[in-house]
Amino acid sequence: MISTRFTELMGIDHPIVQGGMQWVGRAELVSAVAEAGALGFLTALTQPTPEALVAEVARCRERTDRPFGVNLTMLPSITPPPYAEYRDAIIAAGVPVVETAGSNPAEHLPHFHAAGITVLHKCTSVRHALKAQALGVDAVSIDGFECAGHPGEDDVPGLVLIPAAAERLTIPMIASGGFGDGRGLAAALALGADGINMGTRFLATVEAPVHQRIKERLVEATELDTDLVYRQLRNTARVARNGVSRSVVQLLAGGAEFAEIRELVAGRRGRTVYESGDPEAGIWSAGLVQGLIHDIPTVAELVGRIVGDATDIIRDRLGGLVATG
Structure with a gap:
């Protein structure tokens, strides 16, 4: 087991996050991630209505009693979804953790915090991470240029972005973009992160609800x-x-x-x-990271392998490189 500020904050066993993925963040995958001791997020807008989201939360709870959360991504749109209604549905469902992404979460933070919900905000730059910290989020997930989805417009890869953010943030930080194995977890921890976020790697698991x-x-x-x-x-x-x-x-x-x-x-x-x-x-x-995906394991097998390999790398390979005496 690898314990970090993030695992302690979220009440999970392993510093691994399955972030929100449109059409993919459903109960089958999220409950499997939770049961494996990591943190999974249902994707709010995958559900057609706030009421359907409440039902999906219930369906996930039928499958696990471990912590899981909901992702609420807010993007500019001609006809935006009813974000406040989805927010209220999350609160009503008693979800303990929310991952916000996209637009500034300031409007929603007081509501989530008043309900005792821990907020993780996804960012693509150090300046955005610092802004989120100043707003009062509890942790951030920072996406390097390697990530799937929207990497921002700065084109900074994780090898630079993660330590640059770690130097200036005081809240827990999860590294995202290009992570899929134990080598990545060990590297992220060495760079100053408190864990990793994976999307693409979780797509290629038995429980992922895709073809x-x-x-x-x-x-x-x-x-x-x-x-x-x-x-x-x-x-x-x-x-x-x-x-x-x-x-x-x-x-x-x-x-x-x-x-x-x-x-x-x-x-x-x-x-x-x-x-x-x-x-x-x-x-x-x-x-x-798809270049590092070579099999389709169960979520439990994947999480166990990543944590085990990272532990071996930190304890045996890296520890063995330090001269003593």
């Missing part, structure tokens, strides 16, 4: 098989490379407006990828 073919695609892929889309729109996202992503990259590079790619990047098409198993059906998130 087997998508899991196999992650095993087949290398670290070269991702694309950065929306760069020209300053809303960069790292996704699995396929025909759709290549088309989007080429269209935007040629000066296309968002309206011209809207249908290609529709969220429903990404959901179809996970449900149908067709990796060419739409845009779907994958990080560079």
Whole structure:
């Protein structure tokens, strides 16, 4: 067991987080992560209504009595979801931990804290992490450029971003982006983080509620098989490379407006990828860490392996490099 400030804060056994993933953060995966002693997050907006989210929380509780949380991602939108209603549903459901992401969480923090909820905020830069700390979040998760989804616009990889944040933060920090094995956990701890967040690696597990073919695609892929889309729109996202992503990259590079790619990047098409198993059906998130994914274990096997390998690296390999006497 590896104990850190983050495990103590969250009441979990291992410093590993399964962050919110749209269409994937459901009870099957989150409960398995919790049972393995790590911290999993249901994804609020995967559920069509706040009432459906409350039902999903209940379904997760039927599967585990260990701590788990809910991710609430707030992004600019022409027709934004009813974030306050989802927030109130989270509070009503008695969820102990919330992962906020996207926009500034200031509006929601007083409500969560009044309900005794611990808040972890996802950031992509040191300045955003410091702002979140100043607002009063309890911990931050900081995404390096290697991550799936939105890595921000600074293009700073974790090897620099993590220690740069660790030098200035006083609250617990989780490292995200490029993590998938014990070597990554040991490295993150050495760089000053209190644990790791994994998304893509958890996609390729038995319990992940996605089609087997998508899991196999992650095993087949290398670290070269991702694309950065929306760069020209300053809303960069790292996704699995396929025909759709290549088309989007080429269209935007040629000066296309968002309206011209809207249908290609529709969220429903990404959901179809996970449900149908067709990796060419739409845009779907994958990080560079897919180059380190070589199997499809159970969540318990994966978490146990990561913690065991990290422990061996810290105790035996790294400890053995220090000369004594």
